[in-house]
Amino acid sequence: MERNEILKHVNEIFRDVLDNEDIILTETTTADDVEEWDSLTHIQIIVAVEKYFNIRFTSTEILSWKNIGELINSIADRNVA
Amino acid sequence: MVVNSFSFLLFFAILFALYYFAFNERTKLQNWLLLIASYVFYAFASIKAIPILAVSTIVTYYLGLRIAKYNDSNPRAASMLTTIGVCLGIGLLLYFKYLNFFISSFASFFNSVGLQCNAHNFNILLPIGISFFTFKLMSYLIEVHRRKMDATTDFVAFATFVAFFPTILSGPIDRPDKFIPQLKAKRTFDYxxxxxxxxxxxxxxxxxxxxxxxxxxxxxxxxxxxxxxxxxxxxxxxxxxxxxxxxxxxxxxxxxxxxxxxxxxxxxxxxxxxxxxxNIAEYWRKWHISLTSWLTDYVFIPLNIHFRNWGNWGVAISIVVTMTLIGFWHGANWTFGLFGLYHGLLFLPLVFGGVMLKRxxxxxxxxxxxxxxxxxxxxxxxxxxxxxxxxxxxxxxxxxxxxxxxxxxxxxxxxxxxxxxxxxxxxxxxxxxxxxxxxxxxxxxxxxxxxxxxxxxxxxxxxxxxxxxxxxxxx
Incomplete structure (x- = not known):
């Protein structure tokens, strides 16, 4: 799957979990840019992303992400179809 | 020497004059001055604890440099050094703050089940502010290991961050990625x-x-x-x-x-x-924010990630553990632990009622x-x-x-x-x-x-x- 396509799906997951249709993610978006994105909803998003792409992240990589681009790197590294 | 005393006013007046008049815009000298002032201030509070502060600062500084070096070339070594550094911080707290508590608690437990046991408490010095500066040391190593910041090569800036006199005795617990860059920037008088x-x-x-x-x-x-x-x-x-x-x-x-x-x-x-x-969740987002955000980042989030497929139960376990630790952070006594547990339990209706996710x-x-x-x-x-x-x-x-x-x-x-x-x-x-x-x-x-x-x-x-x-x- 191309990065743009992954970003599109991740954006949909964010809108769904955070219940906000106005969210527009870019690769540089961080938790500071999305009001509803806090330590609790972060975990909800991760669970939803793992379920959608049928993948499993390690704790170390989840804790190391600085922005959406790094989350997409982790998804792309797993060659999701 | 408390902040609202005449002796502090005198101490600060001398520091302020040197800081802005003698060393204005000379960042390195300003940092040296702050470091010396911080150690003098700390000596007034707990002179015997100066070696503990100094040695733990030096060890953490060198561990930070090593972790940064191994982060890419040898991630396993970097993880091991981070674990050692964090264990050293926790070890300092356990020894100086909790050892006598553990001894007396074990003795009480053995006596209560009929096994005769005499507790011998050690005469251990409790360095003032240890709960604050050890948390700074640990967060530095974790942030370097997580690549959220570079390890600093400026020892004076690092030691000043750890011992910074306004916050060493009672917080707030500053984060290294926010504070160390300020120590490296030029500082002139800002009206x-x-x-x-x-x-x-x-x-x-x-x-x-x-x-x-x-x-x-x-x-x-x-x-x-x-x-x-x-x-x-x-x-x-x-x-x-x-x-x-x-x-x-x-x-x-x-x-x-x-x-x-x-x-x-x-x-x-x-x-x-x-x-x-x-509600109680809002309260803890507004009370002692620097401590709760520290424990959120380094205890609650890793636990919640670990239990992420347990749904609300995972969140509940992570919160109760974190809040109990917040309780014990305040002191070596079961009443503090129960205080934390009580607050953790107050979160449960919010977690299971879905209030936590909908702010x-x-x-x-x-x-x-x-x-x-x-x-x-x-x-x-x-x-x-x-x-x-x-x-x-x-x-x-x-x-x-x-x-x-x-x-x-x-x-x-x-x-x-x-x-x-x-x-x-x-x-x-x-x-x-x-x-x-x-x-x-x-x-x-x-x-x-x-x-x-x-x-x-x-x-x-x-x-x-x-x-x-x-x-x-x-x-």
């Missing part, structure tokens, strides 16, 4: 920042000397002799205690942040009007104060907090239970009511007006010398002749 800092110091002094110290006289008398006073007086003191705690601790935090601003630093926020919280914005009125409709929820939260503080204040569980019992017995009527009423009026003013003062355009237009002079006059006329200890110095 607006200094003005805000001066205002904040005066405000902190007012909270401590006019509110906390006054309330302490009443609360200590009643709660230390609860069996004599009992009934409504004990209940009244119990309801006042959160305000005393707030005025004491937020007062110190304001003074520390203000002193930091006078030196050109932005220090982490520690309180955000906690009594406007509508409701606090709507403000034209004075920038919360709308009246939130009052019942805010009062209920306040009462829950007050109940928890009985555990916090008691030395034993039996004492806490006696205080609760005394609430429902004894004489009726308020003792020393006359002394407390003016303080209550001040409280009503200080908590609500401060928010309005900060955000309401009508009030914030007043020139700052008028507001500060008014507060200074209040301090002069209302403060006790002797200043009480800060409650959080004991942690």
């Amino acid at each position: 607006n920042l200094a003005k805000a800092g001066f205002n904040q110091i005066v405000w902190g002094m007012f909270l401590k000397m006019c509110i906390a110290d006054k309330l302490a006289v009443y609360n200590d008398s009643v709660l230390n002799s609860y069996s004599f006073f009992g009934g409504s007086s004990a209940l009244f003191a119990l309801l006042l205690y959160p305000l005393q705690m707030y005025a004491d601790f937020a007062g110190y935090s304001d003074m520390a942040i203000g002193v930091g601003k006078l030196l050109g630093f932005k220090i982490a926020l520690n309180f955000d009007y906690p009594f406007f919280a509508r 409701r914005k606090l709507k403000l009125n034209s004075w920038n104060l919360p709308e009246v409709r939130y009052l019942p929820a805010m009062l209920l939260t306040y009462v829950f907090v007050a109940i928890g503080l009985v555990l916090f204040r008691s030395d034993t569980l039996a004492e806490a239970l006696c205080i609760f019992e005394s609430l429902f017995g004894g004489q009726f009527g308020f003792s020393w009511c006359g002394n407390v009423i003016p303080i209550l009026l001040l409280i009503l003013l200080f908590h609500d007006l401060h928010k309005a003062f900060n955000f309401c355009p009508r009030i914030s237009k007043l020139p700052f010398p008028i507001i500060s002079s008014f507060l200074l006059l209040l301090i002069l006329f209302l403060s006790n002749t002797s200043t009480g200890d800060f409650i959080y110095f004991h942690f």
Whole structure:
């Protein structure tokens, strides 16, 4: 799957979990840019992303992400179809 | 040497003059000066603990450099060094703060099951502020390992971050990725920042000397002799205690942040009007923010990630563990642990009721104060907090239970009511007006010398002749 396509799906997951249709993610978006994105909803998003792409992240990589681009790197590294 | 004392004023005046006149814009010299001043300040508080502070700083600095070096080339070694560094920090806390507690708890347990065991307590020095500076050391290593910041090669800046005198005794717990870059930047006198800092110091002094110290006289008398006073007086003191705690601790935090601003630093926020919280989750987002955010980042989130497929149960376990640790952080006593557990359990209805995930914005009125409709929820939260503080204040569980019992017995009527009423009026003013003062355009237009002079006059006329200890110095 191309990065743009992954970003599109991740954006949909964010809108769904955070219940906000106005969210527009870019690769540089961080938790500071999305009001509803806090330590609790972060975990909800991760669970939803793992379920959608049928993948499993390690704790170390989840804790190391600085922005959406790094989350997409982790998804792309797993060659999701 | 406390911040609201004459000796500190003299100490700070000398430092301030050297900092901005002799060493202005010379960052390295300013940092050296801050480092020396911080160690002198710490020596006044706990001179025997200086080697512990110095050695733990040196070890952490070198571990940080090694972790950064191995992060890419040998991730396993980097993880191992981070674990060693974090274990050293936890080990320092366990040894200096909790060893005697563990020994006496084990001895009590063995005696209770019929095995004779004599506890021998060690005479261990408790370095003041150890709970604050070890947390700084550990967060530095974790942040470097997580690649959220580069390891600093400037030892003086690093040591100054750890020992920074306004915050070493009682916080706020600054984060290395926010504070170390400030130590590396050029610092000249900033009038607006200094003005805000001066205002904040005066405000902190007012909270401590006019509110906390006054309330302490009443609360200590009643709660230390609860069996004599009992009934409504004990209940009244119990309801006042959160305000005393707030005025004491937020007062110190304001003074520390203000002193930091006078030196050109932005220090982490520690309180955000906690009594406007509508539930316990909001309360902990507003109370001792630098500690709760530390434990959220390094305990709650990793636990929650680990239990992420357990749904609400995973969140509940992570919160209860984190809150119990927050309780024990305050001291080596089961009552502190129970205080944390009690708060953790208060989160459960919010977790299982879905309130945690749906944050409701606090709507403000034209004075920038919360709308009246939130009052019942805010009062209920306040009462829950007050109940928890009985555990916090008691030395034993039996004492806490006696205080609760005394609430429902004894004489009726308020003792020393006359002394407390003016303080209550001040409280009503200080908590609500401060928010309005900060955000309401009508009030914030007043020139700052008028507001500060008014507060200074209040301090002069209302403060006790002797200043009480800060409650959080004991942690």
